Amino acid sequence: MRAAALTEFGPPEVLRVMEVADPRAGAGEVRVRVRAAGVQPFDCGVRNGDFPRSRTGDFPIIPGNEFAGTVDQVGEGVTGLSAGDPVLGFRTLGAYAEYVVVSAEQVVPKPESMSWEVAGAFSGSAQGARNALLEMRVGPGETILVNGAAGGLGTMALQLARVRGVRTVIATAREENHDHLRRLGAVPLTYGEGLVDRIRAVAPNGVDASLGAGLDALRASVEVTRDPYRVVSMIWNDEVEALGVHDWTGVRTAGGLTEMVDLYDRGGLEVHHRALHPLERAADAQRDVGSGHGRGKVVLTVD
Incomplete structure (x- = not known):
């Protein structure tokens, strides 16, 4: 072949x-x-x-x-x-x-x-987003941060957060993707220098949970998330460990994938x-x- x-x-x-x-x-x-x-x-x-x-x-x-x-x-x-x-x-x-x-x-x-x-x-983004939000213990009425939200995983995570009743999803991305994220119900912010101040302008008391991407985004996530144990990273190395982010491994299963496929089939995901x-x-x-x-x-x- x-x-x-x-x-x-x-x-x-x-x-x-x-x-x-x-x-x-x-x-x-x-x-x-x-x-x-x-x-x-x-x-x-x-x-x-x-x-x-x-x-x-x-x-x-x-x-x-x-x-x-x-x-x-x-x-x-x-x-x-x-x-x-x-x-x-x-x-x-x-x-x-x-x-x-x-x-x-x-x-x-x-x-x-x-x-x-x-x-x-x-499969990858759907199950990754599902497992990450479960690890973050995301619930109704909360405010969460999704970094790198315009990519496959981020787009899926912010949609799934809305399905789970999250009140506000703050989503970081390049400016050209902000309209796309607004259409999906997120509050878009540009990542880079000054990110912590921009997040606090939307959530003065911090956020309940965060999904990180690169190291700079993770540093901002740790600073603004009230419970550091609810900061989840999709990367893991010594620098991430030094930030105090805990290690975790999301397990992919047919049951988890079926749940996400059914949600898509009902029109709940794009x-x-x-x-x-x-x-x-x-x-x-x-x-x-x-x-x-x-x-x-x-x-x-x-x-």
Whole structure:
């Protein structure tokens, strides 16, 4: 099969389309013919070599942790899934490819209301936002801060916060994305120098919980959040630990994904794309995501 893979760590150019062996579904697994795969910052970290080899395995390494497609092979013992079923799902690596094999517990049915492009880019941001808000213990009537809110995760988090009854969502982003965030019900602020003062102008008594992104945003989050244990970061390193932000790991599950898919199907969530790229342009897709700017999701389409 064709896959966008790397045989060395480095810049986006090391990601190339190559032929690799077709995977086969084993007991309890399904093979999915991939139609679309989301591109995440985590994937760029894999390409950079930011993670231990015990996590990424040997070369060639195929990035990609969210996908959508059609079941085409069902392993022994799998019930409730058949060849031809449209699904979306998650795994740690391997989604930038024509086929992916996962446990049957890592896919859920794709509703007709969800396009392939939306489905392929849904699992990572939807479950990431859900898990983060659960960790933040977000509740009705509260004021929360979402940093980097125009991206895939941030856009999902601020929408989900509104669904959960949050009174005010303060959302940081570049100024050109402010109208977009206002349409989604947030109070947009420009990140950068003076952010703490801008947040306090909206929330003089501070915020109840914060979702951080980069280090500067996390520093501001720690300063304005009344309970520092309710500051959640999607990155973790020594500098983050030094800020007093606690370590956590959100677990992706079929149940959590089903909850978010159902919410989308009822019209409770929107997914925003900023770029669609064919598999052959995986390097361009990661270059876009790695820039740290832009609105919504970047998606690979697989013919």
